[in-house]
Amino acid sequence: MKNTRPFYLSSILALALASCGGTQKMVTVDATKIDQMPLKTTKLTDKQLQRWSHLDLVKDTVPGMSVDMAYAELLKGKKANKIIVAVVDSGIDIEHEDLKANIWTNPKEIAGNKKDDDNNGYVDDLHGWNFLGDSDNEQLELTRIVKKGNDGSVQYENALAELTKKKTELEPQKQQLDMILAAEAAVAKQLGKSDYTLAEVKAIKATDQGMMQSQAIISQVLAQFPDKKAFDAEMKEYKDYVYDQLNYNLNVEFDGRKPVGDNPYDINDKKYGNANVIGPKKESGKHGTHVAGIIAQVRGNNKGGDGVASDVVKIMACRAVPNGDEYDKDIALAIRYAVDNGAKVINGSFGKSFSPNKQWVYDAIKYAESKDVLFVHAAGNDAEDIDVANNFPNDAEPKGAEFADNVLTIGALNYEYGSGLMANFSNYGKENVDIFAPGVKIYATTPNNTYEYLQGTSMASPNVAGVAALIRAYYPSLTASQVKHIIMDSGTPLNNTITLAGETGGQTTLGAISKTGKIVNAYNALILAEKTVKK
Structure with a gap:
């Protein structure tokens, strides 16, 4: 995980709620009138802010993903399959009160018998695998x-x-x-x-x-x-x-890998790590616990926020992201582990500027594609154009030519509608960022039964992974590639002028800084998914 300076957000104006009737048609917005829509002069309430990413642009005048509307109007009473979503991250507090009901359990593994019951190469992997063992802090890849x-x-x-x-x-x-x-x-x-x-x-x-x-x-x-x-x-x-x-x-003398005991530059050295997906201490899994919560914290239980897909998902924990930069080997093997053990969506809220063994990760992504698994990835938090600046992993090497069609790269939105729509830290790229989703002030689970607001493209990515999980749960015949393009095609297009992320700022549009020029809309995506299946 690229270690970027914490984001300190000052108080900003939020948006008024307005009532608007809904039918099962794709939601559209007159992009030419976006800045004329009613803006609030007071903050969102705590309750509104805690779940703003679930609200709707037209109905609520908040640039969320229309998740509430999808549940109310499209999903009520509808049958769905359970979907395994792998969270490749810093570790997950699988004992959290608002997550434990939605943690994946390996049905072929017997807990604690110190045997590899399912012969998958991992002993006692009841809820996933910890590719970092007892290590925690790490160098950046450049170090x-x-x-x-x-x-x-x-x-x-x-x-x-x-x-x-x-x-x-x-x-x-x-x-x-x-x-x-x-x-x-x-x-x-x-x-x-x-x-x-x-x-x-x-x-x-x-x-x-x-x-x-x-x-x-x-x-x-x-x-x-x-x-x-x-x-x-x-x-x-x-x-x-x-x-x-x-x-x-940034300390060239530090050796964070020593506790693991493997050679991180040998992809064939696979006998390492352990089954403790929480990690050596719960607090180190704050990032991963938050990411998992965005997808799977229980809806409507008056605890914390609401998961986008909590009714239909089981979270598989793959600990592979330390406090520093992840190793290419760990990421490649974590993706393969997730694929081989049943995940249909993988969330990757990590990234770095140097990747010496990037081909291992590319091969793992292509392996996931061959097994019909969607990989949702955070665009990064450096306010850079990743069509120019290096940002790994990606799905285009050399840049401009995608080698796989199962990757979604997500930029981050702010809840401030209008010119401040783009998160001021989000990476962007006309070719390499597919679509934008909520990533500022996202309220979700953190270790030891706590909840916090965190922000970053790390939060935007699981919001989209949750939407992808909903589609795959209710429309299981759709492929990973189809789900990717449904999310991209069904997003709400916005043409208004916004402020570009970064210290210099400047004016731009979503169309100039992403492939689609759209923000994710779960309601639209589910409607398009049904239409696609019927075709």
């Missing part, structure tokens, strides 16, 4: 390339340049972080407590220069947060990001 030494290749030169750039950019961030943390500690010592208010900070009667400076720093920073608790949470996230980068991701 691993530099660590190997100068082989005279362009890849080494590019990796070294990128590593140097990242370290240079990180240094002032570390200095700023350390300054704030030192000031926070000084203020806490002065007040005799760590939980204090802005008013209490301002009331300090500082007598020395150091305390005056600490007081000024914390007053300025704390004013940006509703309370000290919110400040602490965000500082912890930022501290983890900075020091994980320095200690693990």
Whole structure:
């Protein structure tokens, strides 16, 4: 998983709810009038925000995927097959109260007998497989390339340049972080407590220069947060990001693979990992647990959010994404494991800029295609044009020529309708991003029976994987390729001007930055699926 700086979202205006009748026709929007639709002057309520990705653009004036409308008008009383969705990620808290009912169990495996009962090469793989064993933190791929030494290749030169750039950019961030943390500690010592208010900070009667400076720093920073608790949470996230980068991701001396015991550069060395799909600690599976929840957290139980396809899915856990960049070998074998053990949809919320053994992953994707398995992949969070910038894995090598027709690459939407529709971190690409889906402020499961808002194309991808699972559950005769194109063809096309992701911004349209120029619409997709089957 490419380690990008956490996204800090300020308060933004949300959208009013409006009533609109619905029939079983494809939902359309007059794209020329999109900016004239009613915009709210107040925030979405917590309840609305927690499930905004399920709302409808026309009915609710929120750019969600029309999931609620699909359940209410198309799926009620309809029979469906159970679909296995593999989540290739950081690990999943399969004991979570809102997920455990929808976790896949290998019917051919006897729990805990230390035998490979189904002869699939994995001992006691009751709920999936952990390809990382007891490892957790990892280097970025570019760091691993530099660590190997100068082989005279362009890849080494590019990796070294990128590593140097990242370290240079990180240094002032570390200095700023350390300054704030030192000031926070000084203020806490002065007040005799760590939980204090802005008013209490301002009331300090500082007598020395150091305390005056600490007081000024914390007053300025704390004013940006509703309370000290919110400040602490965000500082912890930022501290983890900075020091994980320095200690693990960009540290050429670090060896995160040692606990695994395999050779990560030998695709035939397959006897590694274990059956603990949660990972060595639940907290490390936050990303994967959240991704799984978007797809499968139980609908309508008043806990957390609602899963897009919770009524029809079983989640297969494939732990292969560390705190750093994933190894090509792990991803390739995880995809093959998912395919061989019955998954019909695979979600891949990971990605990186260097991929020395990318062909292993490409071959696995083509293997999935041969077995009729759909692979849904996050476009990435660097606000880059991935028609130009490297982003692995992909389905076009060389770029522009797709080698498989079972891959969907997903960009991220914001819930702010109008010019702010595109998530300000999302990658894009006219050729390499297929379609956009909700990816900002997505509420879902996190370890130890908790729930959080997270954001990224990592959240947009499972939203679409959930829609794909619905289609495959209710229309099992459709192929992976057909499901891919149904999702693309049935999306809502938008032609309005939006702000391009990235620091420089600029104006663009979805049509200029994605293959379809559309946002995913579950309601439309299910209607088109039925029409396709009837044909």
